[in-house]
Amino acid sequence: MPHRRLTALMGALLLLAACTDEEPDDGAGSPTRSSPASSSSASPSAPTSGSPSASPPPSVPTDEQPPDDASFPADTADDGGPEQPGAAGDPAGTTRVSGLRLGTHDGYSRLVMDLDGGGVPEWTVGYSEASGPGGGPVDIAGDAFLPVRLRTRAEPGGRSTSQVMGSPGPIVEAVTTGSLEGYEEVLIGIDGGEQPFRAFPLTDPGRIVIDVRSGR
Numbered sequence: 001m002p003h004r005r006l007t008a009l010m011g012a013l014l015l016l017a018a019c020t021d022e023e024p025d026d027g028a029g030s031p032t033r034s035s036p037a038s039s040s041s042a043s044p045s046a047p048t049s050g051s052p053s054a055s056p057p058p059s060v061p062t063d064e065q066p067p068d069d070a071s072f073p074a075d076t077a078d079d080g081g082p083e084q085p086g087a088a089g090d091p092a093g094t095t096r097v098s099g100l101r102l103g104t105h106d107g108y109s110r111l112v113m114d115l116d117g118g119g120v121p122e123w124t125v126g127y128s129e130a131s132g133p134g135g136g137p138v139d140i141a142g143d144a145f146l147p148v149r150l151r152t153r154a155e156p157g158g159r160s161t162s163q164v165m166g167s168p169g170p171i172v173e174a175v176t177t178g179s180l181e182g183y184e185e186v187l188i189g190i191d192g193g194e195q196p197f198r199a200f201p202l203t204d205p206g207r208i209v210i211d212v213r214s215g216r
Contacts, residue, residue, distance in 0.1 A: 061202075064202060064209065069108075070214065072211065074196035074211065076197070078124065078125065079124070079125050079126065081123055083120065083121050083151070084201055085118075085119040090119050094116075094154065095119065095120075095121050095150075096152055097150065097176050097186060098115060098116040098162075099114040100114070100164045102174060104168065105169075108169065109170050110210070110212075111209070112207055112210075113186055113207060113209075114207055115208070118205055119203055120203055121152050123148065124148075125210065126147070127144055127194050128147050131187075132185065138187055140173050140175055140187055144190040144192075144195070145190065146197065148210065150183065150185070151183055152179065154184065161176055169191075173188075173189040174188045195213050197213065198211050
């Protein structure tokens with residue numbers, strides 16, 4: 001009897017030791033390790049200081065780029081052209097000269113007459129006296145005078161007055177001189193007498209370009 005009790009006691013002690021050696025299982029499983037944040041969630045890198053910036057828009061429209069020199073065809077004969085509507089069309093009697101731009105280039109001067117519509121009205125240009133639409137004298141610098149006449153059909157009044165002066169090119173002054181009976185005029189003063197010129201219209205926006213060669 002004592003031998004059986006001793007045997008049972010030793011078996012209980014062995015069973016207790018085996019349970020003590022096992023890892024406790026709390027049901028949560030093996031612990032997991034958090035993964036590092038993905039690269040997509042990282043803060044964006046600062047732009048490189050040497051990155052090129054966007055180019056600014058050109059100051060001169062593509063169709064108005066001046067030639068490199070004065071080798072373009074030109075003469076002193078009268079010139080002109082028919083009405084040319086813009087893409088959107090302009091109501092009758094609304095087109096006027098809105099401004100003058102003068103630039104001096106290699107061997108010539110360029111005058112751009114800006115219009116306040118998309119199209120260009122019928123126009124003529126040719127050497128004449130320094131006079132306005134009604135025939136009265138105009139005080140303007142120059143030795144020869146080139147009036148540009150536009151059939152705007154606009155009523156008198158409400159027009160803007162523009163004047164530009166330039167040097168040392170052949171165009172020394174240009175001024176809007178008024179309107180009469182549906183025609184508006186711009187007078188150009190030329191240095192050194194009558195010089196060869198060319199003229200052409202541009203639309204959208206409406207413009208008339210006058211290039212005058214230098215005779216010196």
